[in-house]
Amino acid sequence: MNPIDTAELTGLITGYYRETLGDDTLDAASDFFEAGGDSLAAFQIVARLQELLDAEIAVALVFTYPSPAELAQVVVDDLSLAPTSA
Numbered sequence: 144m145n146p147i148d149t150a151e152l153t154g155l156i157t158g159y160y161r162e163t164l165g166d167d168t169l170d171a172a173s174d175f176f177e178a179g180g181d182s183l184a185a186f187q188i189v190a191r192l193q194e195l196l197d198a199e200i201a202v203a204l205v206f207t208y209p210s211p212a213e214l215a216q217v218v219v220d221d222l223s224l225a226p227t228s229a
Contacts, residue, residue: 147196149219155195156211159188175209198222 153171160169163184175185185205192200200218208214 147219147222149215152219153212153215156188156192156215159191160211163187169211171212172210175205177209180205180209192218196222 157171161167164178164180166178169178185202189200189202204214204217208217
């Protein structure tokens with residue numbers, strides 16, 4: 144996924160939330176904690192994001208940005224500011 148598309152990443156994160164939390168009704172605005180998320184689920188979601196993006200993603204971002212849309216936006220913003228290696 145290069146360059147990173149916020150809408151596509153939002154969709155992927157929404158899918159991760161649905162799978163991890165076992166709730167197919169979750170959408171891009173769903174709150175991770177209101178949907179029953181906990182620290183273990185946050186680690187699972189972040190691990191999948193790190194694998195997908197081949198980048199370090201802080202688990203704390205899930206706690207600070209609990210909806211898929213918010214999380215996707217901050218991840219895209221953070222990765223676009225990260226230095227690239229040649």
